[in-house]
Every structure is written in C-alpha cells, then in structure tokens.
Amino acid sequence: MNAPWKPNLAGNRDPFAAFVCDENTLDALRPVVIELGWPPEKCNKGGLRNAVQSLSVSASPAILLVDLSESGNPLNDINGLAEVCEPGTVVIAIGQVNDVRLYRDLLASGIHDYLLKPLSANQLRDTLTQAQMVFNQPKHQDGAAAKQHISTAVVGTRGGVGASTLVTSLAWLFSSEYKRPTALLDLDVHFGTGALTLDLEPGRGLTDAIDNPSRIDGLFIERAMVRANDNLAILSAEAPINSPLMTDGAAFLQLEEEFRQAFEMTLIDMPRNMIINFPHLLSEVNVVIVATELTLASARDAIRILSWLKGNAAHATPLVVANRVQTGVGEISRADFEASIERKIDFVVPFDLKSAANAAKLGQTFVEANRSSKATAAIRDIANTIANMGDNEDEDGNGPKKAKSSLLGGLDLKALLPRKAGAKVPAEPAE
Numbered sequence: 001m002n003a004p005w006k007p008n009l010a011g012n013r014d015p016f017a018a019f020v021c022d023e024n025t026l027d028a029l030r031p032v033v034i035e036l037g038w039p040p041e042k043c044n045k046g047g048l049r050n051a052v053q054s055l056s057v058s059a060s061p062a063i064l065l066v067d068l069s070e071s072g073n074p075l076n077d078i079n080g081l082a083e084v085c086e087p088g089t090v091v092i093a094i095g096q097v098n099d100v101r102l103y104r105d106l107l108a109s110g111i112h113d114y115l116l117k118p119l120s121a122n123q124l125r126d127t128l129t130q131a132q133m134v135f136n137q138p139k140h141q142d143g144a145a146a147k148q149h150i151s152t153a154v155v156g157t158r159g160g161v162g163a164s165t166l167v168t169s170l171a172w173l174f175s176s177e178y179k180r181p182t183a184l185l186d187l188d189v190h191f192g193t194g195a196l197t198l199d200l201e202p203g204r205g206l207t208d209a210i211d212n213p214s215r216i217d218g219l220f221i222e223r224a225m226v227r228a229n230d231n232l233a234i235l236s237a238e239a240p241i242n243s244p245l246m247t248d249g250a251a252f253l254q255l256e257e258e259f260r261q262a263f264e265m266t267l268i269d270m271p272r273n274m275i276i277n278f279p280h281l282l283s284e285v286n287v288v289i290v291a292t293e294l295t296l297a298s299a300r301d302a303i304r305i306l307s308w309l310k311g312n313a314a315h316a317t318p319l320v321v322a323n324r325v326q327t328g329v330g331e332i333s334r335a336d337f338e339a340s341i342e343r344k345i346d347f348v349v350p351f352d353l354k355s356a357a358n359a360a361k362l363g364q365t366f367v368e369a370n371r372s373s374k375a376t377a378a379i380r381d382i383a384n385t386i387a388n389m390g391d392n393e394d395e396d397g398n399g400p401k402k403a404k405s406s407l408l409g410g411l412d413l414k415a416l417l418p419r420k421a422g423a424k425v426p427a428e429p430a431e
C-alpha cells in the first residue's frame with residue numbers, strides 16, 4: 001500500500017471516527033463501536049466530504065471509516081482526504097459500488113479495506129478489529145529491507161500438458177531447496193490437483209476467499225492456507241461440480257496482493273479459461289510459463305496465448321516449456337513447432353511415464369519423487385532461471401512490485417536457450 005496511511009505508532013489520537021451517509025449504516029455501526037469500547041458520538045452523519053472538512057481542523061483518529069456513497073469521484077476525493085489525514089491512520093472506505101477496479105485503486109491509494117453496503121455487524125466487527133491490529137502492529141517497518149517477490153503463473157496451451165505438474169514441482173523446489181517462503185494458488189477451482197499432488201486436503205480456504213474477498217488479509221492467509229512444508233503453503237479448492245464459479249475476480253487479485261507481502265515466491269496454476277474470464281489476473285505476474293506439448297493443437301494455442309500475453313501482460317516474461325516430449329515420436333518436431341510459434345522453446349521436459357507414476361504413488365511432487373530423472377533436471381533448470389531473475393533486480397528499496405519492471409531487462413536470454421550437455425545454470429538457493 002502507498003505511503004499516506006503507512007502505520008506508525010506516534011501520538012495519542014482518538015481511537016476511531018466514522019463519517020457515514022445513511023441512518024441504516026449508522027444503526028449497524030454504533031452497537032459495534034460501543035462493543036469495541038469507542039465513543040459512539042464519533043459516528044458522524046455525512047460522507048467523505050465531511051470527513052475532509054472535519055480532519056482539516058482536528059487531529060486524525062487511529063481508525064477512520066468513510067462512506068464514499070455521495071462522492072462523485074471517490075479516488076479524487078480520497079486524495080483530498082490524504083492531504084488532511086495524518087500518517088498512520090488506518091482508513092476503511094465503504095460504498096455501494098461493486099467494482100473491482102475501484103477496489104484495487106482504493107487499496108493502491110492506501111485505503112486499508114473497502115466494504116460494500118449494506119454492512120453487517122459481523123463484517124464491521126471483523127474489519128475494525130483487523131484495522132486495530134494494523135494500527136498497533138505496523139507491517140512495514142521503516143528501514144526494513146524490501147523483500148523481493150517473484151510471481152509465476154503457469155498456463156497450459158491444452159488440457160493435460162502438465163501445467164499442474166510444473167506448478168507443484170516448482171513450488172516444491174522453491175520451498176524445499178531454495179528455502180524461499182512460497183505460496184501455491186491453484187485457480188483450477190473445480191478440478192485442481194495441487195493439493196492432491198501434495199497429498200493434502202484442499203480445505204475451505206479458497207472457497208471462503210472467493211465468497212468474502214473483503215476478508216482477505218494477512219491473518220486470513222495464515223489461517224486459510226494449507227501448509228505443505230515449512231516454506232510452502234497452498235490455497236486451493238475442490239468446488240462441487242454443480243456450483244459455478246461466482247466471482248468478479250476481486251478475491252484472486254486480493255490474494256495475489258497479500259501473497260506479495262507474505263511470501264517470496266508465488267506459483268499460480270492458471271487454467272487457460274481463467275485468462276479469458278479474468279484477464280487482469282496476470283497484471284502483476286512477473287513470469288508466465290506457457291506449458292505445451294509438441295502437437296498441432298498446442299502449437300495453434302501457444303501462438304494465440306503468446307500473442308495474448310504480448311497485448312495483455314507485456315510486463316511479464318514468457319517462458320515456453322515443452323513437456324512430455326518424446327524424441328522422434330512427437331506429432332510435430334521441435335523445429336517445426338518453433339517455426340510455427342516464431343520463437344524458441346525455452347525448456348524441454350522429456351516424457352517420463354515411470355516417474356509420473358512414481359510421484360502419484362508416493363503422493364509427492366514429480367521432482368521430489370524423482371530426483372535423478374532427466375525430466376526433473378529440466379524442471380530444475382526452469383526453477384534456476386526464475387529464482388535467478390530476482391538477483392538481477394535493482395536494489396531501490398521500493399519493494400517487490402518493482403520486480404516486474406526490471407525483470408525484462410534482467411533476464412539472461414542466453415540462459416533460456418537449450419543448454420549443451422554438462423553446461424549448467426548456477427543454482428544459488430537464497431540465504
């Protein structure tokens with residue numbers, strides 16, 4: 001989040017103030033405020049404009065709740081609020097506009113949370129309690145070194161090409177060998193295999209997140225994610241087949257944002273239909289692995305996906321990974337495939353049925369179960385390339401988001417070309 005309301009503990013301020021536009025909201029708010037031990041007379045009638053007026057002549061509270069309902073240009077007015085509001089105040093906005101873009105813009109402008117009216121007592125209690133914690137325990141300590149974060153999405157050109165195998169294997173390598181705190185987000189909400197591969201139950205975490213995007217924060221992540229090992233946490237679902245995905249995508253964006261704060265690596269299993277429905281999901285991703293087989297249909301869809309990425313996620317580094325490759329018996333040759341997609345394949349993972357079966361039998365990821373297989377060596381190369389990307393970032397202390405602008409320039413293109421036998425990308429696990 002941006003600077004204006006960066007938490008700091010300085011000063012003795014009122015614990016709370018609210019500026020809301022309607023009686024119903026006031027009626028919902030007052031009992032919760034009393035319950036939390038705050039004076040109910042700090043719940044004022046009047047929206048954002050009244051808040052700006054009032055704060056321009058008085059000290060800012062620790063937690064401020066403002067109603068955007070009567071604001072014609074909420075983002076502009078929020079900037080006006082930032083000018084009169086002292087640093088450290090945790091601001092919660094409420095309103096009746098259900099729009100992901102507005103939600104994201106508000107968060108980016110430093111707002112702690114945005115709640116949709118009508119408000120329930122439970123929702124208010126949860127949000128205000130969290131805001132209190134944020135005020136008392138600043139997440140970003142001044143002077144603390146910014147952690148780098150690399151977010152990688154894996155998209156399969158066709159079903160069954162091994163996208164999920166790559167996701168779980170990379171997540172295992174980053175967490176177990178590189179010892180980097182890693183999040184795995186399985187967006188194959190109905191049929192995902194992330195948890196199954198790791199021999200875990202998916203739990204309700206992702207389903208809860210989709211149902212209640214406004215609840216997603218650091219605490220939620222801690223409670224909702226399932227731990228696979230000391231450094232790997234997974235968020236996935238096995239949604240019932242008769243329950244369609246009901247979301248505008250806000251939850252996924254919020255999860256990506258929280259992962260950036262809490263982890264060093266994020267792996268997203270991104271079924272290709274998700275980029276059709278939620279194209280903005282790749283807006284903050286650093287690397288997109290296009291997983292493919294060497295078939296005609298895959299070549300067609302690799303071309304279409306790569307071209308889509310150019311237009312919609314130009315900041316991300318695409319890596320083409322051919323998986324399940326059998327020399328001599330493929331539908332089309334590597335050379336023909338590369339000619340048709342008009343670029344090189346970056347990594348080739350050989351077909352290895354025995355290893356795939358072994359991983360399934362052991363309930364482990366492909367690379368964990370088959371440490372000496374050639375396919376594992378190829379996946380290890382992919383991990384090395386991605387892990388080393390972060391090393392090329394400029395240290396400007398501005399946090400992980402900067403990674404996306406420096407990645408393109410920082411990528412060693414030669415490292416993407418198929419290596420000669422014996423030549424290795426130096427593996428330098430973090431720490």
Ligand SMILES: Nc1ncnc2c1ncn2[C@@H]1O[C@H](COP(=O)(O)OP(=O)(O)OP(=O)(O)O)[C@@H](O)[C@H]1O
Nearest residue numbers: 156159160161162163164165324350351352353356
């Ligand atoms: N290199 C490989 N050699 C042999 N089998 C493989 C290889 N990689 C993956 N597999 C196997 O291929 C099958 C499909 O893999 P996976 O589930 O990862 O694909 P996917 O692209 O995620 O599929 P979906 O479209 O269903 O999500 C699995 O049984 C997996 O074990």
Ligand SMILES: [Mg+2]
Nearest residue numbers: 163164188193
């Ligand atoms: Mg899959």
